[in-house]
Amino acid sequence: MNRAFARFAYRLLLSLHPASFQDEFGTEMLWIFDEEYSQGGAAYMFLDGAISLLRQCSRIEKDPGQLSIASGEIITGPGIGPVRLLQAGITTSLIFFSLMWLASHPSPWTLSVRWSDRVPCYTITLQAPSHAEVVLESTP
């Protein structure tokens, strides 16, 4: 596995941990990951990180409080679980990288918003240069 990619994936795993845990130990965990990676222990680090995440999440489920997902903080409810946390982490990362990609590339899409005269609804059309269209229409 590429070192930079492995480090990024481990950081992503760390970002799913509660904010207080990250603040206290995140930097040191990443440092240990760097040291151990050079000795070929990446797979074990990921497994250990995932188990640690599950432990932290189960502790939060017993004692709901604040935790961080990627860049922000959310208030957890008693029903939030590791799977939902992972989903939220992946979704947040995808949105973040999509926005970064869009910001760094000139958009080939043209956006048009059209209001209907007869019924109270609007249509948003995203048109690509290849004439493919994505139409979002509100219900009246």
Add this chain to the structure above:
Amino acid sequence: MKSESTKSRPLSSATLHILLALAGGNLHGYGIIKEVTRNSDGHYRLGPGTLYDNLKKLMDAGLVADAATSSSSKRKPVSSKEDDRRFYTLTKDGKNALAAEVDRLQGVVREAKLRLQEARTGKA
């Protein structure tokens, strides 16, 4: 007070290894991992997730403290790279908890030896 609850229950393997590593002196996280590997002849491997998860619990229980905030800290970093690393130290309660666990384990070993001896003499 905090150590009372720890005394009544056996320590987990990870907790025991961490306390044992810190009994030799203040160490940073990676130092603890290395020390645990050395103490167990490489049979027990501690990952950073398990280490810091347990360290947090031990710090909350008052058995381990940040060496920088502890007055008993006397260890100096051995290299400039270690300057910004956080060192951990065993508190008085931590030493007591480790001693209690060692006593408990000695009791287990004593009992095990006795039973094995009985089993041998019973066979003979």
